[in-house]
Amino acid sequence: MSRQSLEIHLSRQQLDGLRDAAVNAWPVEACALLSGRWSDNGVSVKRIFQARNIDNSPVSFQLDPVELISIYSKVEEAGEEIVGIFHCHPAPPSPSFTDLRFMKLNPVVWIIMSMPSEAYAGYIWRNDKVVEVQVRVLD
Numbered sequence: 001m002s003r004q005s006l007e008i009h010l011s012r013q014q015l016d017g018l019r020d021a022a023v024n025a026w027p028v029e030a031c032a033l034l035s036g037r038w039s040d041n042g043v044s045v046k047r048i049f050q051a052r053n054i055d056n057s058p059v060s061f062q063l064d065p066v067e068l069i070s071i072y073s074k075v076e077e078a079g080e081e082i083v084g085i086f087h088c089h090p091a092p093p094s095p096s097f098t099d100l101r102f103m104k105l106n107p108v109v110w111i112i113m114s115m116p117s118e119a120y121a122g123y124i125w126r127n128d129k130v131v132e133v134q135v136r137v138l139d
């Protein structure tokens, strides 16, 4: 097994877009799906789909199933896949117990942004544990 650390690559513009969404939604948790491709050492993000948080809550998020289906079909048409999930929460940027449960079910890269500090970090569920993923911002 590779010891190389996993990375998620996104552009400065994509990261700024996520941050803006987090700031605009605050104190409700913002969320987004990231589509792109997997490579040996992680994922690269091609497109970001901002999604509505139907919980409308500062401590949880849930996507609208109808919106989710529409996003998935756009991603599939483009020959991409969902490689990441973004959300923010009012705590340090590490997974909550609820996040862990959903990370097990959705083993893609999870980017969590802490609000209002805007600190962020990436994680993935691998081999029965949470592994940190390096977030690389490409200019």
Ligand SMILES: [Zn+2]
Residues within 6 Å of the ligand: 087, 088, 089, 095, 096, 099, 112
């Ligand atoms: Zn969370």
